[in-house]
Amino acid sequence: MMSHYLEMKKQYSDCILFYRLGDFYEMFFDDAKCVSKELELTLTGKDCGLEERAPMCGVPFHAADTYINRLVSKGYKVAIAEQVEDPKLAKGLVKREVIKVVTPGTNTNSLALSEDKNNYLMCIYYATDYYALALVDITTGDFLTTQVQSERELMDEINKFPVAEIVSNRAFMMAPVDMTYLKEKLGISIYTLGDTKFAYDTCTEIIKKHFNVIDLAGLGLNDFAGCIPAVGGVLQYLYDTQKSGLEFLNKLTTYSSGKFMVIDSATRRNLELTETMREKNKRGSLLWVLDKTKTAMGARRVRYFIEQPLVDKAEIIKRLDAVEELNERLMDRDELREYLGPIYDLERLLARISYHSANPRDLIAFKNSIEMLPHIKYILKNFKCETLAALYDELDCLEDLYQLIDESIVDDAPIVIKDGGIIKEGYSEQIDKLRRSKIEGKTWLADLEEKEKELTGIKNLRVRYNKVFGYYIEVTNSYKDMVPDRYIRKQTLVNAERYITEELKELESSILGAQDKLYALEYDLFVEVRDTIASQVERIQRTARAVSKLDFYASLAYVAEHNRYVRPVINTEGVIDIRDGRHPVVEQMMPEGTFISNDTYADMDENRISIITGPNMAGKSTFMRQLALIVLMACTG
DSSP states (O other), rough: OOOHHHHHHHHHTEEEEEEEEEEEEEHHHHHHHHHHHHHHHEEEEOOOSSSSSSEEEEEEEEGGGHHHHHHTTTOOOOOEEEEEOOTOSSSOHHHHHEEEEEETTTOOOGSSSSTSSSOEEEEEOOOSOEEEEEEEEETTEEEEEEEESSSHHHHHHHHSEEEEEEEEOOOGGGGSOOOIIIIIIOOEEEEOOOOOGGHHHHHHHHHHHTOOSSSSGGGGGTTTTGGHHHHHHHHHHHHHHHHHHOOOOOOOEEOOGGGGGOHHHHHHHHTTTTSTTTTOOOOOSHHHHHOOOSSHHHHHHHHHHHSSSOOOOOHHHHHHHHHHHHSHHHHHHHHHHHHTOOOOHHHHHHHHHHHOOOOOOHHHHHHHHHHTTHHHHHHHHHHHSSSHHHHHHOOOOOOHHHHHHHHHHHHHHOOOTTOOOOOOOTTOHHHHHHHHHHHHHHHHHHHHHHOOOHHHEEEEEEEEEEETTEEEEEGGGGGGGGGOOOOOOEOOOSSEEEEEOOHHHHHHHHHHHHHHHHHHHHHHHHHHHHHHTTHHHHHHHHHHHHHHHHHHHHHHHHHHHHHHHOOOOOSSSSSSEEEEEEOTTTHHOTTTEEEEEEEEEEEETTTTTOOOOOOSSSHHHHHHHHHHEEEEHHHHH
């Protein structure tokens, strides 16, 4: 076993290897010392045929996610070596394989993720005259790519997205980029990949195969040919770590940084767009004011759009039209928000379904969410503006999937998949039959207990069960002299003896056999249902995106009404003319009605510069930030 462990560790030398042994994941040697120190766990040892005992450290398998999350949050990679065959059926050493590598940018555990924030893995390919970027959130299916020319533009892109991990070619480590800032200030883990992962021809073929296309024109990569090594490199990294086909990543979005307002890193921090400068809290930021969304998907959408305000007048007007129509129809808007409220995070639920890690309760959450879709679509039908009409077309009510889950999975489903109690009565005739056998088994045992009491005269005789010994007859010590010879002793306790009989053995075989078959069949049917849903990934993703956008527009409409905002008139002449402007965040931190509104006028000619005077704390910087935030809000929608 240790030879196999060391062989596997050699393949995953940059990871901490969680090696499954029975009910524990064990680590050995340097991994054990590292985990013991980082997680404050006891370090033990084991004789492994070496002169000295091998350092050893372990965690229970059912609690492993918590420990893995803590290690990953500290920047470590964790390779999970799982038993891939039933130990009861194994001959010799139980077969083990690494089923997944968890890294900061590929962690799908909901406990480790913030609901309102994406968790991006960024791949950077550095060539001599440009940087190519590919961004992936494997929990939502977002996949973006672009290229920039300078280090400053690169840092602006990194600051724009919540990046947890960067993988790059080796050349990037020699680039004039402040790695210390990325690692220590932004908390990003950085790893390099071998140059073969970025070979142009290899990456081209991998991208074609992944997206099932003949050429890259359909993905928009003709104008972004420099991005091919970054996109191909990140796909290979994900194949290596996730050990799956990644069907969930089925749409690549190319974007140009020129499509959005250029906001450098210092400006983002000073304007406190998504968090305050000092405490790093959401409260006190622009996001805090504008995010009144009902779903986690909508919350991520608001953050994304605040980070990337538009500069295209036509696109901005489309958003403003949507917000305006929602405010003209207040009752419909509020009803939509009411139906959005019960919707769970469809994007991340779908990710768990696609990666085969969803449990029965996840499917019930999915069912309860899509139950709201027909109501939302019915209300949307009457909206006229282009943006909301497009959302109506994108929204698929998924009635077939709702019906499948409703007919198959019990409403109070358990979390554990392999202990039965998942499939509804009436869905499978075979399951119903096995369940009846299980119920009859209880009657058989009760009858046996009564019969044995009469035959032996032992009044407190009990037929019981536990997972270690199976079924047994328990007799207290005060009656053990009355036990007949046909009873075979199974276990001695302090106050009682436990026995088995031939009849009880036969009953046990019938009952447990039926139970094992029942659990196995329920598991198979659950997997079948889950896989059917996973096969509809594109429909569900399209609907989830539509829901998130609707939630975003409804949130802005709600905020506009409650905070008394007006629709901006967008111009391309470089004129800013604000009457009775208010700082959107400061006014929310003050008693209502106490913020003194003010005017601003600026253009590209005589009014290009204003001189702002006044003592400390008079509000000079508030006025400047207010102007920036109002313009930014107008471009956000």
